[in-house]
Amino acid sequence: MNTWAADFYNPVGVRLRDGSITGYAGILIGAFAAFLAIPPIEARSQLWPILVGVVAALFGVWTVTRGRHRLGWGAVAAGVLGIGLGILATHSAPGNLATVFDATLIGETLASATPLLFGAIAGMFSERSGVVNIGLEGMMLMGAFWGVYGADKGGSWAVGLVVAAGVGGLLALVYAFFAIHLRANQIVGGTAVNFLALGITGYFFVQLYNNNPIPAGVSLLPNVHVSGLGRFFERSVGDLSVLTWAALVLIPVAYVVLFKTPIGLRIRACGEHPRAADTVGINVYLVRYGCVVLSGALVALGGLYLSDGPEGGGQFSFNMTNGRGFIALAAMIFGNWRPGGAAAAALLFGFSAAVAQRLQVYSLQAETLFHVLPYVLTLIAVGGVIGRTVAPAADGKPYVRQ
Amino acid sequence: MSDVPVSHRQPGPVTRFALRLARLEGASAVLVPLATVILAFLMGGVVVFATQHGGIGTRVHNTLIAYNQILDGAGINWFGHFFRHPCLGFIPCHIASTNIHFPGGDIAAYNLSQTLLQTTTLVLTGLAVAFAFRCGMFNIGGQGQYLVGLIVANWIGVDLAGMSTLPHILIAISAATLAGAAWAGIAGVLKATVGAHEVISTIMLNWIAFWGASWLVGGGPLQDPTNPFDPTSSAVANSARLPAFWGTPNFQALDISVFIAIGALVTFWVLLNRTTVGYEVRAVGFNPDAAAYGGINVKKNLIRAMAISGAFAGLAGAVDMLGYLYHIGEPDIPFIQVGFLGIAVALLGRNTAVGVLFSALLFGGLLFGTTHGLAAVPHPVIELQLAPNLTWLIEGFVVLFVSAEIVILWVWNVRKKARLPGPARPASTMEVAA
Numbered sequence: 001m002n003t004w005a006a007d008f009y010n011p012v013g014v015r016l017r018d019g020s021i022t023g024y025a026g027i028l029i030g031a032f033a034a035f036l037a038i039p040p041i042e043a044r045s046q047l048w049p050i051l052v053g054v055v056a057a058l059f060g061v062w063t064v065t066r067g068r069h070r071l072g073w074g075a076v077a078a079g080v081l082g083i084g085l086g087i088l089a090t091h092s093a094p095g096n097l098a099t100v101f102d103a104t105l106i107g108e109t110l111a112s113a114t115p116l117l118f119g120a121i122a123g124m125f126s127e128r129s130g131v132v133n134i135g136l137e138g139m140m141l142m143g144a145f146w147g148v149y150g151a152d153k154g155g156s157w158a159v160g161l162v163v164a165a166g167v168g169g170l171l172a173l174v175y176a177f178f179a180i181h182l183r184a185n186q187i188v189g190g191t192a193v194n195f196l197a198l199g200i201t202g203y204f205f206v207q208l209y210n211n212n213p214i215p216a217g218v219s220l221l222p223n224v225h226v227s228g229l230g231r232f233f234e235r236s237v238g239d240l241s242v243l244t245w246a247a248l249v250l251i252p253v254a255y256v257v258l259f260k261t262p263i264g265l266r267i268r269a270c271g272e273h274p275r276a277a278d279t280v281g282i283n284v285y286l287v288r289y290g291c292v293v294l295s296g297a298l299v300a301l302g303g304l305y306l307s308d309g310p311e312g313g314g315q316f317s318f319n320m321t322n323g324r325g326f327i328a329l330a331a332m333i334f335g336n337w338r339p340g341g342a343a344a345a346a347l348l349f350g351f352s353a354a355v356a357q358r359l360q361v362y363s364l365q366a367e368t369l370f371h372v373l374p375y376v377l378t379l380i381a382v383g384g385v386i387g388r389t390v391a392p393a394a395d396g397k398p399y400v401r402q
Numbered sequence: 403m404s405d406v407p408v409s410h411r412q413p414g415p416v417t418r419f420a421l422r423l424a425r426l427e428g429a430s431a432v433l434v435p436l437a438t439v440i441l442a443f444l445m446g447g448v449v450v451f452a453t454q455h456g457g458i459g460t461r462v463h464n465t466l467i468a469y470n471q472i473l474d475g476a477g478i479n480w481f482g483h484f485f486r487h488p489c490l491g492f493i494p495c496h497i498a499s500t501n502i503h504f505p506g507g508d509i510a511a512y513n514l515s516q517t518l519l520q521t522t523t524l525v526l527t528g529l530a531v532a533f534a535f536r537c538g539m540f541n542i543g544g545q546g547q548y549l550v551g552l553i554v555a556n557w558i559g560v561d562l563a564g565m566s567t568l569p570h571i572l573i574a575i576s577a578a579t580l581a582g583a584a585w586a587g588i589a590g591v592l593k594a595t596v597g598a599h600e601v602i603s604t605i606m607l608n609w610i611a612f613w614g615a616s617w618l619v620g621g622g623p624l625q626d627p628t629n630p631f632d633p634t635s636s637a638v639a640n641s642a643r644l645p646a647f648w649g650t651p652n653f654q655a656l657d658i659s660v661f662i663a664i665g666a667l668v669t670f671w672v673l674l675n676r677t678t679v680g681y682e683v684r685a686v687g688f689n690p691d692a693a694a695y696g697g698i699n700v701k702k703n704l705i706r707a708m709a710i711s712g713a714f715a716g717l718a719g720a721v722d723m724l725g726y727l728y729h730i731g732e733p734d735i736p737f738i739q740v741g742f743l744g745i746a747v748a749l750l751g752r753n754t755a756v757g758v759l760f761s762a763l764l765f766g767g768l769l770f771g772t773t774h775g776l777a778a779v780p781h782p783v784i785e786l787q788l789a790p791n792l793t794w795l796i797e798g799f800v801v802l803f804v805s806a807e808i809v810i811l812w813v814w815n816v817r818k819k820a821r822l823p824g825p826a827r828p829a830s831t832m833e834v835a836a
Binding site for chain 1: 449621
């Protein structure tokens with residue numbers, strides 16, 4: 001059983017002694033340190049975030065001494081981060097803080113996280129089956145352009161949805177042919193996919209629209225209106241895109257499919273030990289083809305959200321994804337190739353993007369800080385400071401039938 | 403096995419060509435990349451063909467003209483009139499003057515000088531990727547290391563204004579090179595100490611460099627203080643600018659960086675093939691376990707190879723900044739693509755010095771010929787906004803074909819079908835890196 005689940009099944013006494021309770025408490029207290037200085041509490045003294053942050057870090061250190069390194073260092077990091085953010089917040093005017101941190105930030109976090117969620121879950125399917133997918137960025141870009149093109153010419157966002165998934169799946173199929181059948185180097189092949197997608201979308205965007213922007217009036221992805229839950233919920237999640245909800249539903253679905261169904265077992269077997277999987281009669285090639293194509297289709301939906309969603313407004317621009325495919329990849333790695341972890345990382349990265357967006361007006365330094373946060377965190381995660389990330393054993397290794 | 407033919411069917415011309423390729427073991431180092439390029443240009447041509455109007459004949463004609471115009475834009479036809487004009491492009495002569503900033507208004511000479519400028523950068527970023535590949539690593543972070551070099555060169559070039567020229571240039575170039583090495587070294591250290599995959603860490607470092615550079619020149623300490631509303635860095639002081647020798651100075655004339663690139667090519671070759679460092683790097687690249695068994699410190703070599711690789715990319719940033727850019731604006735940063743093009747350059751050049759030189763020339767010509775070069779060509783077949791995407795397309799096809807060694811696979815299959823005696827499937831460049 002993995003340690004995360006064990007933490008919740010073990011009796012309280014065991015959890016106290018092995019450090020898991022203090023570890024999780026440390027992380028929560030660290031987060032609290034940052035929130036002390038922002039509305040609704042809005043402490044104006046720097047002392048409070050520092051004090052609370054130090055408590056979080058101490059909890060973390062104690063957890064580390066009990067042998068839970070990943071959790072412990074996580075709590076220490078949360079404490080330090082909490083102190084930093086808390087001090088940063090006490091420095092700015094209360095009015096600004098109220099503008100940056102309010103209920104709509106939750107909605108914006110979910111909105112920014114939508115393409116990342118699709119990308120992270122998509123990458124996970126591909127990599128769990130043993131095929132590295134660096135080409136997520138390119139497939140997302142293809143979905144962004146061809147999806148909005150489909151919505152424009154087909155006259156309906158539903159057409160765009162189908163076209164985006166189809167084109168993303170098609171590019172993924174080409175990639176899968178190279179990676180699986182021709183046994184290409186998957187990282188080089190994925191890089192090629194990114195270049196090709198840039199070229200194809202850039203070329204056809206200019207060619208099909210005669211170097212003009214896409215005309216207004218494209219059928220946009222609809223928003224889901226939720227009402228009757230009170231003001232806070234209406235402002236935060238009352239008006240989100242249908243794809244945002246789809247992305248949130250996708251997380252548990254991906255978990256169930258990967259870890260609770262025979263198909264998921266087969267997928268994971270192909271990613272961990274393809275020879276063993278082949279021996280018990282699983283068609284490794286078929287599973288890998290299926291997973292890569294599914295991955296392309298899913299990540300393309302994330303791309304469609306960018307161009308045809310509430311922010312894109314039916315417009316496309318050259319290299320529109322601008323690294324979001326790579327952030328999704330990072331979220332998947334940060335989340336240790338697991339749906340829950342990947343989703344949590346995608347939400348965290350979405351939050352940092354949403355905050356960066358709002359900070360633009362007040363502080364360039366802080367904006368940059370929040371932009372690089374996903375990349376720095378992932379670098380730290382692969383660096384093993386907060387414990388080791390472990391890829392599927394056969395990830396990136398072509399399989400040859402014997 | 404006897405010499406009795408397996409099949410009585412006469413092989414077609416394509417198969418015969420492939421058979422001939424298969425027999426030329428040594429020549430494959432040249433022919434395989436050449437065939438890859440031709441295949442990639444064909445695929446790019448298919449896209450142009452498909453989007454042209456008219457009958458098949460017209461479309462083929464237009465596609466060929468489009469490629470010909472890109473060659474024109476790249477200044478390749480300068481070699482044609484090199485022999486026709488006694489002035490050789492160096493001395494102003496009385497060719498009809500245009501608005502092109504070149505002695506005598508010679509467009510072809512101007513285009514060629516710009517292609518060589520791009521080639522210089524691509525040689526260096528290509529060497530960066532190639533060096534890491536030779537040690538069995540994929541440095542996808544040339545983009546970030548190039549950016550770091552660019553920024554550091556700008557910083558030193560602006561901040562130490564008033565120094566005498568030679569030390570200023572030397573300090574700026576060395577600092578930028580070291581910065582590139584250090585940036586890549588982070589990925590090397592992570593790989594050697596905790597086994598973090600260099601592809602993931604260099605991608606992350608790329609984006610950290612991207613946002614860091616955007617902040618530094620757009621509102622940060624490197625922004626031009628005299629013009630606070632323009633998110634652009636200050637211009638490098640005159641003392642740090644590399645001397646130019648072909649073209650009009652201050653209008654992107656060809657500077658001495660082209661010799662620095664040639665020096666880097668020689669260094670790359672000597673370092674890899676004639677020194678202990680290079681021997682160890684290649685040994686680790688071929689087989690880390692065998693290298694470790696032979697007494698080579700694998701971890702040290704991973705870090706060292708990554709740092710040297712980053713040094714090449716940092717140097718590329720330095721010569722670009724001091725050679726002709728002089729300053730960098732925040733909006734320009736997302737359009738930098740030389741770091742990524744370096745991947746295609748290295749892969750097509752099979753990670754050798756000579757190969758990198760030729761593929762850098764090809765992509766340098768493509769890069770300039772599809773952008774500013776094409777702008778000076780009268781009546782271009784493909785629109786100016788369309789053309790740069792052809793570079794991405796061709797680059798993508800090249801990398802895709804190299805990733806699976808398509809051409810090698812094809813030759814190998816033909817050989818197998820003809821039951822030719824010969825070695826087993828040749829080890830590809832990729833398998834070394836995997």
